[in-house]
Amino acid sequence: MKTLLQDRVYTLALTIALVVVVASLVFPQNFPTFENLSQVLLNLSIDTIVAVGMMLLLVAGAFDLSVGSVVAFSGGLAAALMYHYAVPVPLAVAAGLGAALGIGWVNGLLIARVGINPMIQTLAMMGIVRGGALMVSGAGIQNLPYWFNALGQSKLLGLQMPIWYMLLTVGVFAFLANRTPFFRRYYYIGANARAAELSGIRTQRMMTWAFVLSAGLAGVAGILLASRLGAAMSTSGRGLELRVITAVILGGASLAGGQGKIVGALLGSLFMGLVGNLMVIARVSGYWQEIILGLILIGAIWLDQAVKRRVG
Numbered sequence: 329m330k331t332l333l334q335d336r337v338y339t340l341a342l343t344i345a346l347v348v349v350v351a352s353l354v355f356p357q358n359f360p361t362f363e364n365l366s367q368v369l370l371n372l373s374i375d376t377i378v379a380v381g382m383m384l385l386l387v388a389g390a391f392d393l394s395v396g397s398v399v400a401f402s403g404g405l406a407a408a409l410m411y412h413y414a415v416p417v418p419l420a421v422a423a424g425l426g427a428a429l430g431i432g433w434v435n436g437l438l439i440a441r442v443g444i445n446p447m448i449q450t451l452a453m454m455g456i457v458r459g460g461a462l463m464v465s466g467a468g469i470q471n472l473p474y475w476f477n478a479l480g481q482s483k484l485l486g487l488q489m490p491i492w493y494m495l496l497t498v499g500v501f502a503f504l505a506n507r508t509p510f511f512r513r514y515y516y517i518g519a520n521a522r523a524a525e526l527s528g529i530r531t532q533r534m535m536t537w538a539f540v541l542s543a544g545l546a547g548v549a550g551i552l553l554a555s556r557l558g559a560a561m562s563t564s565g566r567g568l569e570l571r572v573i574t575a576v577i578l579g580g581a582s583l584a585g586g587q588g589k590i591v592g593a594l595l596g597s598l599f600m601g602l603v604g605n606l607m608v609i610a611r612v613s614g615y616w617q618e619i620i621l622g623l624i625l626i627g628a629i630w631l632d633q634a635v636k637r638r639v640g
Contacts, residue, residue, distance in 0.1 A: 336580035340595045347602055351609075358609050366487055370556075372601035373490040374399070377549040379572045379579075379593035380501050381542030384511075386576055388538050389518040389585025392435065393450040395546040395572065397457035399565035402428040402547035403554030404465035410476060411469050417476045421551055428547025429540055431457060436536030454569070458562075465562040472558055480555030490552050494594075497545065502590040514538065518585025570625060575600050577628040600624070 352360040359365075378395050385391050406424035409415035415423070435453055438444045482489050505511045516524040517531050525531045546565075554560040577583070578599055579592025603624065607617050 336578075337589050337592045337595060340578060340580070340592070340599060344595060344599055344602065347599070347606075351602070351606055355606075355609050359606070362486070364605070364609075366491070368598075368601045368605045369491045369494075370488050371604075372597045373494040374549045374553050374556075375568060375571055375575065375600070376494045376594050376597040377497050377552070378542075378546050378568060379575050379597050380497050380590055381545035382572045383576045383579070383581055383588050383590055383593040384501070384505070384514060385538050385542050386573075386581040386583070387505075387518050387585060387588045388514040388535060389521065390439065390446045390535065390538065391450070391573060391583075392432075392539060392542050393447065393569050394431065394435065394453040394457055395542065396565035396568035397454045397461060398428050398431055398543050398546040399550035399553060399568060400461035400560075400562055401431075401457045401464065402550035403564060404461045404469065404550075404560040404562060406476075406551055407469040407472055407554050407560035408464040410473055411471065417473055421476070421479075424551050425544065425547045428543045428550065432540040432543025433536065435543065436539030439539065440532040440535035461564075462562040465560050468559055468561045470559040472554070472560075476555055477558045478555075480552045481558070488556065490556055493548070493552060497548075498590060498594045505590050515586055518582075518587070520586075571600060571621070572597075574621070574625040574628050578624075583629070 348360075378399065382391065382395065402424040405427050406420040409420040409423055410417060431453065435449055439446050439449050480488065480490050484492055501511075505514075513524065513529050513534055516527070516529060517534055521531050550564065553564055575596030576588065576593050577596070579588070579594070579596030581588035581592065600621075603620070604617070607620065612620070
């Protein structure tokens, strides 16, 4: 039992269960309904897909501040190609995803091989890509093709497709992280990059791939967000990077690297989504919502530091 209580995924799952029970008792008419809970899952689906990639990066000892801009740019590029140039949906989607992968490759190359600090590089890339999103999307692009909108607006078993894409992404990457040697190497790199390199792991190539995967998942999220809304906005994804980092730290990742589980990304996002939903139901002021989310971020970092001191 003591071992389980030291597992952040386990304790977070218990906390979420407690929040759900208490919220159901306090707001019996509004919270425990299928419509509300399915909306919570839909709202956190985009963040969770991005959080999976961020979890991989944090496990490897890095992070990416440009993911929110990539979300806006990938969806905006696909929408612009379809709306202005009548590019078929599959090709436009492929272009948006390809652009996201290219951004990740540039980040990974400059960070892993050139040696630029991840915060500086991804912060600079965040501004560059956000500018690109404004160029391709302008004030916004609407009236997108039916088949593109169907990617995010169609339903299966009463739940919109982004929820299923989220669960599929978590399931696939959880399996890969637990069962494949390639993804297990990220834990070794995050724990001790020098030792990992001496043991034969090509750390530079692995880190480059980590940034490519993170940006690629942000690209998928951007396509799904544009599809779900039926519009591409240059402001999409603003603040997403901080929400995602908070979620993955809550879910068991460490800023020092070497630890974290993919399912923790889902649980961290779910906790954040439930807190946000309860604040809306309780009619908490939007100003206080920002303050509370900021306090959660500080608390998550404090918890990460406390765990590191205890382990050390």
